[in-house]
Amino acid sequence: MIVADASAPRELKTVHVAADFVVVGGGLSGTCAAIAAARAGLKVALVQDRPVLGGNASSEVRLWILGATSHGGNNNRWAREGGIINELLLENQFRNPGGNPVIFDSLVQDWVGREKNLTLMVNTQVFHAVTEANRVREIHAFNSQNSTMYRLTGDFFADSSGDGILVHLSGAAYRMGAEKAEEFDEPMAPGNNYGELLGHSMYFYTKDVGHPVDYVAPDFALKDVPSLIPRYRRFRTTEQGCSLWWIEWGGRLDTIHQSEEIKGELQKIVYGVWNYIKNSGEFPDAANLALEWVGTIPGKRESRRAEGDYILRQKDIIEQIEHDDDVCHGGWSIDLHPADGVYGDEEGCNQYHAKGVYGIPFRSMYSRNIDNLFTNGRLLSASHVAFGSTRVMATSSTVGQAIGTAAVLCVRHHCRPRDITKPLLMAELKRTLSAAGHYVPHYDALADGNKACEAEISVSSALSLTGLAHDGGWKRLTVSYAQLLPGRTDRDNVIHVPVKAETATTLTVELRISEKPENHTPEVRLTAIDLPLVTGEQTVAVPLPRLDREQYLFVCFGENPAVEIGLSSEQVTGLLAVKKGGLDKVSTTARQEAPDGLGVHSFDFWVPERRPNGRNIAFAADAPVHVFSADNLVSGPLRPIAAPNAWVADRTDAAPTVDLGFAKPVKAARLSLYLDCDYDHPLESVQYRHHDRVMPLLVHGGAVSVNGRVIAEIADNRSPVITVDLPEDEEISSLTLRLANAQGHPVALLGIRIE
Numbered sequence: 001m002i003v004a005d006a007s008a009p010r011e012l013k014t015v016h017v018a019a020d021f022v023v024v025g026g027g028l029s030g031t032c033a034a035i036a037a038a039r040a041g042l043k044v045a046l047v048q049d050r051p052v053l054g055g056n057a058s059s060e061v062r063l064w065i066l067g068a069t070s071h072g073g074n075n076n077r078w079a080r081e082g083g084i085i086n087e088l089l090l091e092n093q094f095r096n097p098g099g100n101p102v103i104f105d106s107l108v109q110d111w112v113g114r115e116k117n118l119t120l121m122v123n124t125q126v127f128h129a130v131t132e133a134n135r136v137r138e139i140h141a142f143n144s145q146n147s148t149m150y151r152l153t154g155d156f157f158a159d160s161s162g163d164g165i166l167v168h169l170s171g172a173a174y175r176m177g178a179e180k181a182e183e184f185d186e187p188m189a190p191g192n193n194y195g196e197l198l199g200h201s202m203y204f205y206t207k208d209v210g211h212p213v214d215y216v217a218p219d220f221a222l223k224d225v226p227s228l229i230p231r232y233r234r235f236r237t238t239e240q241g242c243s244l245w246w247i248e249w250g251g252r253l254d255t256i257h258q259s260e261e262i263k264g265e266l267q268k269i270v271y272g273v274w275n276y277i278k279n280s281g282e283f284p285d286a287a288n289l290a291l292e293w294v295g296t297i298p299g300k301r302e303s304r305r306a307e308g309d310y311i312l313r314q315k316d317i318i319e320q321i322e323h324d325d326d327v328c329h330g331g332w333s334i335d336l337h338p339a340d341g342v343y344g345d346e347e348g349c350n351q352y353h354a355k356g357v358y359g360i361p362f363r364s365m366y367s368r369n370i371d372n373l374f375t376n377g378r379l380l381s382a383s384h385v386a387f388g389s390t391r392v393m394a395t396s397s398t399v400g401q402a403i404g405t406a407a408v409l410c411v412r413h414h415c416r417p418r419d420i421t422k423p424l425l426m427a428e429l430k431r432t433l434s435a436a437g438h439y440v441p442h443y444d445a446l447a448d449g450n451k452a453c454e455a456e457i458s459v460s461s462a463l464s465l466t467g468l469a470h471d472g473g474w475k476r477l478t479v480s481y482a483q484l485l486p487g488r489t490d491r492d493n494v495i496h497v498p499v500k501a502e503t504a505t506t507l508t509v510e511l512r513i514s515e516k517p518e519n520h521t522p523e524v525r526l527t528a529i530d531l532p533l534v535t536g537e538q539t540v541a542v543p544l545p546r547l548d549r550e551q552y553l554f555v556c557f558g559e560n561p562a563v564e565i566g567l568s569s570e571q572v573t574g575l576l577a578v579k580k581g582g583l584d585k586v587s588t589t590a591r592q593e594a595p596d597g598l599g600v601h602s603f604d605f606w607v608p609e610r611r612p613n614g615r616n617i618a619f620a621a622d623a624p625v626h627v628f629s630a631d632n633l634v635s636g637p638l639r640p641i642a643a644p645n646a647w648v649a650d651r652t653d654a655a656p657t658v659d660l661g662f663a664k665p666v667k668a669a670r671l672s673l674y675l676d677c678d679y680d681h682p683l684e685s686v687q688y689r690h691h692d693r694v695m696p697l698l699v700h701g702g703a704v705s706v707n708g709r710v711i712a713e714i715a716d717n718r719s720p721v722i723t724v725d726l727p728e729d730e731e732i733s734s735l736t737l738r739l740a741n742a743q744g745h746p747v748a749l750l751g752i753r754i755e
C-alpha cells in the first residue's frame with residue numbers, strides 16, 4: 001500500500017531514453033523512417049502521441065494509403081511505391097482483403113514489433129526540445145497513461161509529426177500557407193480567394209444492420225444541410241469513409257492552433273449530414289443503416305512545411321525535372337482544395353497531373369538550419385503547390401524510408417544530413433535504398449556493389465513472347481482500348497489480333513508512344529491505320545514500327561461499339577492493357593484540359609481496368625515482341641519502366657532455374673531476389689476490395705543452393721523481396737535458384753543482388 005503524506009510539490013517520474021535516431025510522430029512516414037533505421041542496426045526511438053500507429057491511415061482517421069498510382073486513375077504505370085510501405089500494403093491485401101482499418105493498425109504494430117532495435121512509445125507526446133549550436137540535443141515527452149516523463153537524447157532526430165512540433169521547437173525554418181506565384185514561378189499558386197491552406201476532414205462509417213433503425217441527432221448537429229452545404233445533392237447512402245473526403249473545413253483558420261475549433265465544426269457537419277440522410281425523407285434506402293463509427297480525430301491535410309536545402313516546386317513535378325539527389329518518387333496530382341471547403345461553392349478539389357512520375361530530391365528531406373534534423377511526411381520541404389502532390393501517405397512513407405536510411409549513413413560516417421548529398425554518400429544512399437526494394441528514380445538499381453554482376457548467368461529458359469492466347473473472352477470497344485507492348489529497336493514486326501464485328505465497319509488502329517521514354521502518356525501518334533472489317537470473327541494484322549529507343553508502344557484500337565476485341569487471361573510481367581478515359585475517383589474526364597497559363601499540360605488519360613476485368617489484348621506476332629532475357633537479372637530498374645526489365649521463364653519451362661557461376665569465387669552475406677508484385681496496382685489500404693490476395697506474378701516458392709547444397713527453401717512467399725542469408729565464410733563458386741509460381745503464371749524475376 002502507498003500512502004503519500006503531504007509533501008513539497010512532486011516531480012513526475014522521468015525516464016531517460018538514449019537512441020541514435022529519434023523519430024517524432026508515428027504516422028506512416030515516421031514509422032517507415034524508424035523501421036528503415038532499426039533494420040540497419042541503429043538504436044531507434046519512435047514517439048507517437050496517440051495509442052496506435054499509422055497517423056491518418058490508422059483506424060482513428062481511416063484514410064486509404066495512396067501515392068503515385070493515384071488509384072490507377074492517371075498515366076503513371078507501374079508506379080506503386082517500393083520498400084517498407086510496399087511490404088505493408090501487400091501483407092495488408094493478404095490479411096485484410098476487406099480493407100478493415102483496425103486490422104491495418106495491427107499489421108503496422110506487427111511490423112514495428114519485429115524490430116528489436118526499435119523502442120516504440122505510444123501515448124507519448126513531445127512538447128519540449130533542447131537545441132544548442134544548431135543541433136537538437138534532447139526532447140521531452142509525456143505519457144499520460146503511465147504518468148511518466150521521457151527525456152530522449154539522440155544523434156539525429158526526425159520530425160514526422162505532421163504539424164512539425166520539433167521543427168517549431170528547435171527553431172528550424174518553416175513555412176505555412178501559400179507562396180505567391182512569382183516566388184517559384186508557380187502559376188498554380190492560389191490567391192486569397194481560393195485560400196492558402198487545405199482544411200481538415202472527419203469521416204464516418206455506416207452499417208446495414210438488417211432492420212430499420214431510427215436516428216436522433218445530438219443538439220450540436222448542423223441543422224439545415226441543404227442550405228448550408230452547396231454540394232449536398234452528392235450525398236449517397238452508399239458512400240462513407242474516404243469517399244467523403246470533401247467534408248472538409250478549416251482552411252481559413254490556423255490549422256494548428258485552431259485545430260480543436262475545426263474539429264468541433266466537422267463534428268457538427270458529420271452528425272448534421274447523417275441526420276439529413278436518416279431523417280430528411282430523401283433517402284428511403286437509409287432505413288436499415290446505422291451510424292457505426294465517427295472519427296474523433298480529424299485528418300489534417302496541411303500546416304507547417306519545413307525549409308530544406310531545396311524547396312520542391314510546381315515545375316519539378318509537372319516538367320518531371322531530374323535532380324542528382326532524387327531518392328524517392330511522387331505521382332499524385334497537384335491536388336489543391338478551396339479553403340472554404342464543404343461550405344464553399346467551388347469544387348472540392350482542383351487536381352492537375354503530370355505526364356508521369358517525378359523525383360523527390362534528398363535536399364528536401366532535412367532542415368536547412370538545424371544540422372541533425374530530418375523532416376518528412378507533410379513537413380517535406382516543398383512549396384504549397386508541390387505539397388499538393390507530395391503529401392499523400394505512400395509518397396511520405398518512401399521519404400520516411402529514405403531519411404531512416406540516411407540517418408544510418410550519418411551515424412556511420414559521422415556526418416550531417418546535408419553531407420549525404422556528396423557523390424559517394426549519395427551513391428551509398430541510393431544503393432542501400434534500392435537493395436531494400438525501395439524505388440530510386442532514374443537509377444540502375446543493380447549495377448552498383450552487386451556481386452551477381454560478376455557471375456556467368458545461365459537460365460533454364462527465357463520467354464520469347466510471340467503472343468498471348470485468346471482465352472479471355474471479348475471486349476466491346478465502347479471506348480478505345482490499347483495494349484502496351486515493349487517496342488523493338490532492331491526490327492519491324494506485325495501482330496495479328498482477333499476481332500469480332502457486328503456489321504461491316506472500319507476499325508482505326510493508332511500506334512502511339514510517349515515523348516519521354518520513361519512515361520506512359522502516349523501523346524505522340526506514330527501512325528494510324530484503318531482496317532476494314534466484315535461481319536463476324538476475323539483477325540486483323542497490325543504492323544508495329546521499329547522504335548528509335550527503348551520504350552513502350554501503345555497499340556490503340558479506336559472506339560467502335562460495333563466491334564469487340566479478343567482478350568487473353570495470360571499475365572506477363574510488364575504487359576498491360578489500358579482504356580482511354582478517366583476513373584470516377586480521379587480523372588473523371590478522359591482528358592486533362594489545362595487552362596491557359598496554369599503551367600500544366602493537356603493530355604489524354606489511358607488507364608488500366610483492375611482485375612478480374614482488366615485483361616491483356618490477345619495477339620500473335622510474326623516475331624517476338626520482346627525477349628525476357630537473363631541480362632535483366634543484373635541491370636536496370638526493379639520494375640517495368642521503358643521496358644519490362646525482367647527475366648521471365650518460358651511458359652513451358654517445368655523447372656525454372658537460374659544458375660550463377662563465379663569463375664573467381666566470392667564471399668557474400670546476403671542474396672536478395674526482387675519479384676514482380678504488380679507495381680501497377682494501387683492497393684488502397686481500406687474500403688477497397690482487391691481481386692488477388694497474393695499478387696499473381698510473385699515467385700511463391702523455390703529453393704536456393706550454394707555450391708550444390710540447398711541453403712534455403714522458399715514456401716508460400718508473398719513478399720516483394722526475398723532475402724536469404726548466405727554462408728559468409730564460404731567461398732561461393734555456384735549459386736542456383738529454383739523458382740516456382742503457384743498461380744500457374746510464368747516465373748519472373750526483376751533482379752538479383754548479392755552483397
Ligand SMILES: Cc1cc2nc3c(=O)[nH]c(=O)nc-3n(C[C@H](O)[C@H](O)[C@H](O)COP(=O)(O)OP(=O)(O)OC[C@H]3O[C@@H](n4cnc5c(N)ncnc54)[C@H](O)[C@@H]3O)c2cc1C
Nearest residue numbers: 025027049055056066126161162201299300377378391393
Ligand atoms: C481528409 C484527408 C484526405 C486525404 N486523402 C489522402 C488519400 O486519399 N491518400 C493518402 O495517401 N493521403 C491522403 N491525405 C494526405 C495524408 O493523409 C497526409 O498528408 C499524411 O497523413 C501525412 O503523413 P504524416 O506522417 O506527415 O502525418 P500523419 O499521418 O498525420 O502522422 C503524424 C503523426 O504524428 C503524431 N504526432 C503529432 N504531434 C506529435 C507530438 N507532439 N508527439 C508525438 N507524436 C505526434 C500524430 O499523432 C500522427 O500520428 C489526406 C489527408 C486528409 C486530411
